[in-house]
Amino acid sequence: MPEKLNIPIRPRRNRKTPAIRGLVRETTLSPSDLIYPLFIHEDVLDVPIESMPGCHRWSLNGLIEEVGRAYAVGVRAIVFFPKIEETLKTPHGEECFNPDGLVPRAIRRVKEAYPDVAVITDVALDPYNSDGHDGIVEKDENGELKILNDETVAILCQQALCHADAGADVVSPSDMMDGRIGAIREALDAAGHEEISILSYAVKYASAYYGPFRGALDSAPKAGDKKTYQMDPANSSEALREVDLDIAEGADMVMVKPAGPYLDVISLVRDSVDVPVAAYQVSGEYLMIKSAAKDGWIDEEKVAMESLLGIKRAGASMILTYFAKDVAERLG
Numbered sequence: 001m002p003e004k005l006n007i008p009i010r011p012r013r014n015r016k017t018p019a020i021r022g023l024v025r026e027t028t029l030s031p032s033d034l035i036y037p038l039f040i041h042e043d044v045l046d047v048p049i050e051s052m053p054g055c056h057r058w059s060l061n062g063l064i065e066e067v068g069r070a071y072a073v074g075v076r077a078i079v080f081f082p083k084i085e086e087t088l089k090t091p092h093g094e095e096c097f098n099p100d101g102l103v104p105r106a107i108r109r110v111k112e113a114y115p116d117v118a119v120i121t122d123v124a125l126d127p128y129n130s131d132g133h134d135g136i137v138e139k140d141e142n143g144e145l146k147i148l149n150d151e152t153v154a155i156l157c158q159q160a161l162c163h164a165d166a167g168a169d170v171v172s173p174s175d176m177m178d179g180r181i182g183a184i185r186e187a188l189d190a191a192g193h194e195e196i197s198i199l200s201y202a203v204k205y206a207s208a209y210y211g212p213f214r215g216a217l218d219s220a221p222k223a224g225d226k227k228t229y230q231m232d233p234a235n236s237s238e239a240l241r242e243v244d245l246d247i248a249e250g251a252d253m254v255m256v257k258p259a260g261p262y263l264d265v266i267s268l269v270r271d272s273v274d275v276p277v278a279a280y281q282v283s284g285e286y287l288m289i290k291s292a293a294k295d296g297w298i299d300e301e302k303v304a305m306e307s308l309l310g311i312k313r314a315g316a317s318m319i320l321t322y323f324a325k326d327v328a329e330r331l332g
C-alpha cells in the first residue's frame with residue numbers, strides 16, 4: 001500500500017461528480033447568447049457555400065425556413081450578409097440604401113414571420129462596392145488607394161436608416177470608419193429611430209481569418225487591403241481607444257472580431273467598459289474546426305462547444321457564430 005499523502009487541500013473534490021461540477025461551473029453557454037449570421041442572395045435556390053461547409057446562401061424563402069429551424073432550438077438573434085449581384089455594385093455602393101434591396105426585404109420577411117427574433121444588420125459598403133472595400137475608394141496621384149472616411153460615413157448613415165425603416169432591431173457598423181457611430185446615432189434619432197440599437201464592430205482586426213467569408217460573398221477587395229481601417233493584429237491598447245470612442249459616440253454594445261485568436265482583447269475590453277461585449281467567431285475559425293473534424297482529427301461538436309465557452313469565459317456576453325443553430329440544438 002502506497003502511503004497516504006498529507007494533502008488537506010484537494011481541488012479534485014470540486015470535480016468529483018457531474019452534480020458537483022455543475023454547482024461550481026463558472027461559465028455557461030445558452031442559445032440566448034448566440035447570434036446566427038446568415039448569407040442571403042437574390043435567387044430562388046439555396047446554394048451551399050463551398051468555402052464554408054454547412055453554410056448556405058439562402059433564398060428569401062430558404063432564409064425564413066432556416067430562421068424557423070434556428071428558432072425552434074432557441075436562437076433569437078440573427079445577422080444578415082447579402083451577396084449582391086455584380087451589376088448592382090458601384091463605386092459608392094448606393095444599392096446599400098435601396099428600400100427595395102435584398103436586405104430590407106429580408107428584414108421585413110423575417111419580422112413578419114418571427115417578430116420576436118432580434119434582427120441585426122451589417123452596415124458597411126463591401127458587398128455593394130465595386131472595389132470590394134468597406135468604404136469609398138479613391139486613387140491618389142501616385143495610384144495609391146485611399147479609403148474616404150467622411151464621404152463613406154454619409155452613405156453608412158443612409159444604409160443604417162434604410163435598415164431601421166425596414167424594421168431592423170440593431171444596426172451593426174462593421175466598416176471601421178472614424179466617427180460613424182456618432183453620425184449614425186444622430187441620423188437614426190433625427191428620423192425618429194431612437195429605439196434602434198447600435199452594435200459597433202469597435203475592435204475589428206485586419207485578419208486573414210475572414211478569407212472564407214469573402215469567398216462566400218465575392219466581396220474581397222479588388223485591390224489593396226483593409227489595413228488603413230481595420231486594426232493591426234499586434235495591438236490591444238488601441239482596442240480600448242476604439243471602444244471608448246464608440247461608446248462616447250453612442251454605441252449600445254461593442255464587438256471584438258475575430259474572437260478565438262483575440263481572447264485577451266475580449267477580456268481587456270470586458271474589464272474596461274460597462275456596455276455588453278460581443279465577439280465574432282469568424283469564418284476562418286469556423287472553417288478550421290469544420291475541416292479538422294471532416295477528416296476525423298477532432299470532434300466537431302465538442303470543439304465547437306469548447307471554442308464558444310472559451311469566448312464566453314473571456315468576457316463576451318454574446319457570440320456571433322456559424323455554429324449557432326447546431327450548438328443551440330445540443331444545448332437544448
Ligand code: PBG
Pocket residue numbers: 122124125126134174175209210211212213214226281282283284
Ligand atoms: C465586412 C465584413 C467581413 C466580415 C463581416 N463583415 C469581412 C471583412 O471585413 O473583410 C467577416 C466575417 C467572417 O469572416 O466570418 N464588412
